[in-house]
Amino acid sequence: MTAPAPSLELDDRPRTLKRELGLPALIAYGLTSMGVLSVVSVYGPATQISDGHLPAAYVAAIVIMLFTAHSYGRMAAHVPITGGAYAYVTRGFGPATGFLTGWVMLLDYLFLPMVNFLLFGLYFNSLFTSVPSWVGTLLCILVVTVFSIIGVNWIKRMNSVVIVASVLVIVAFLVLAVMNAPHVDVAAIAKPLSLGDGGLLPILAAAAIVAFAFLGFDGVATLSEETKDPRRKVPKGIVLATLFAGLGYLAFAIAGSLIAPDWTKLQNLDAAGTELMQHAGGDVLMVIFVIVNTAGIVLCGTAAQMSVSRVLFAMGRDGILPPVLARLHRRFRTPYVAALLVSAIALVALFITLDQAVYMINFGALIAFAMVNLATIKVLFFDMRLRRGWGLVRHLLMPIVGFVSIAWLWTSLAPFTYVLGGTWLAIGVVIYLVRRKRNGGPLALQIDDASTEAMPTLQYQD
Template sequence: MSEGNNQQAALQRSLGLGSAVLTGVAYMAPMIVLGTYGVVAQASAGTVPSAYVLALVAMLFTAYSYGRMAAAYPVSGSAYTYVGQAIGPKMGFLAGWLILLDYFFLPLVIWLIGASYLSAEFPGVPTGVWVFAYILVTSALNIIGIRVATTVNFVLMSFEVLVLLVFIALSMAHFWMVDTGAGALTPFFNAHTTLAATSAGAALAAYSFIGFDAVTTLTEETKQPERNIPRAVMATALIGGLIFIIASYAVGLAHPGTSFQNVDSAAFGIATTIGGDLVAAIFIAGMIVTQFASGVAAQATASRLLYAMGRDGVLPRSVFGYLAPKLNTPVFGIALIGIVGFAGVFLSVSTSTSFINFGAFSAFTLVNLSVIVHCLRQNARPGLWHIIGWIGMPLIGALIDAYLLYSLDTPAHVIGGIWLLIGIVALGWLTRGFRQPPPKMRIDESAS
């Protein structure tokens, strides 16, 4: 670990507000709005932009709370750090365990989405073959230890944004030139619109926002972090949300309703409709770039989380705390994530994104509550604006996140509940029946 400590000691505050925001938006992968369009449309009864508006509101309140805690604890942090500091180490452990559900299974969802679109382009090839190919390539790269430079990530994001802009422009052109049967407000509400349906769609749409909170891990490399990190987290969520709303609105005009040949790869069929085979091919290229880059980063992130837990004794140290000689990579964690990824063959995009969001919404709710507890522990006599900022807004954020958590489907609650139960049992074992403090599980929500 000496090498890692030396790297930590050498960190320089070189990032400004713009660089932090750009990194956060790149992490979110803007094209994901197209990758999950079909499942969100089906869940929301065809009101995808409304679902994203509700998800954005929830994320902005949560981003505000992340910013508050980042200012209070200006170190590279996470839900685990904030909840542990404000509420207590045992709740912090459970927050870290819940966010681990998010990041441990995130590669599975990424590979499944990518495979679904490749199967739509090449229907003769089974989805499982593409899932295997994604797992094989990304696992090999992560074991070798290849690190994609920041500039390369920005180039990939630029290509994603270009494809997304072309998709939006062609969708709008298709709406103006062809009678799609949609009115100007149809994507936002229709005869089948209900709050329950929009909320269910928002619970899935929130998957697109995963990563805005990772900006907090840049705290020690950002200039004036107490000022810039809260702004960067808010700006990242807002910019990402606006992109998602605009893109889903344009697609909703071009293809109103929820009738898709394949709901998991709905945008591929829409691409063919609005631009023919050429646009469909460009779209697939964009999705491959998006899912490949995201898959490499997500697997690297999750494997580092497992390594941190092994290093700290939360998981068996001899297995998960092991680094391959010369390569210095957590090979067992990478391999385990790859093996788990094969379960994507038996899952749908809707099911996999929903239980991923169980971990995210649970941790987000706890982060909002940690702001309130932090405020109450200051023993100060706050004024009205202080109460609104430190209690009112986080409380609204916690209630919205809890409602979206409730809006997830039954499989998500079952899988998430089992995961939480395992975490409680693990916490009881590690703390000798909850009598001792848990191990210090240093979890960051970004790859080292």
């Protein structure tokens, strides 16, 4: 019998990056990854679904997401590999399950740019009411396509400026909303935090859509090699970033319910942010918000477009998709040809609504979150036998609660989501079986620089 390979201590691994980041930097990165203004993008649809009880939906989402964030943190501490859900699921259940998890996650990559394009069209229409929103959506697709192809080195610097401006806009809104609200008392604050006439189901249905605002907290795990004492600080960074973002979203939702207590009077729910800003700070705050938000949408859309184009290009090069992208790359000597394919796919945004795009993103994201909870149980509780002390709670009971709650949210998605998502998953199964037969072995799907060739584990005392 071959002796098991010794566990690889983190400090013994080859270092390529300096360990300079502390806990505050990790939290800041997590908050940035989730997006400062993402709460605004889903405010209208989620308020409608919850029947005016959006703060209650955020409370539910925060609790549910914290359990999943805990599972990500535990895996980041004990299994320091990049790739997020795809890599963790592969580590726990093998390449087939990992591939299908990664394949479903691609829905996030494909639909995330569409959310930005749709939002741009809505806010463009709010500034130029005579121009249909689809014109703004198409304009944003064209601009982002050009940026994705030619490359824009100033995006990182502009991102920092937009993030600071976004924070200032949100803070101004919170202050002005409280100052100018018709009624600010315990009853006005407590009402949207309570269950409405529909009970818990509308709250959970809205929580399923606001889960979109939490996407990105797992990005903290990718900074493990640049963090001081990552085994302890990275898990804390993931959980605290999720908690702080959730509290910020909750504060915005409460302020929105104060400044616009009757949500049915909002004229355009998909672009509710402009009306909320106008109610709170007049035309000046509204215009500033639209300018900052549209700039952020273009930058975010460009980053998402470039990311998904590279994923599709890598898949074509590695034989997971038809290798037409690789042939185009060899002929034109540019990897950005895939960006044109992404733009063609993004034209679907002209025929769908904002909430439909968010639902499709959450279809893949919630499956990934659920699988990470299961992988935590499989790897840490069963494989590594981390059961002493709080191990039973942290590596079994909490992931079980996380899995059940995420599964519950997943069942609250719109019916069409399961049809399209199920079709996408079936295509993934066919691709996996065909390519596996041709390759004569398991098929890998590389996402976010994930590497499953060597998957070390860390043994240390919590």
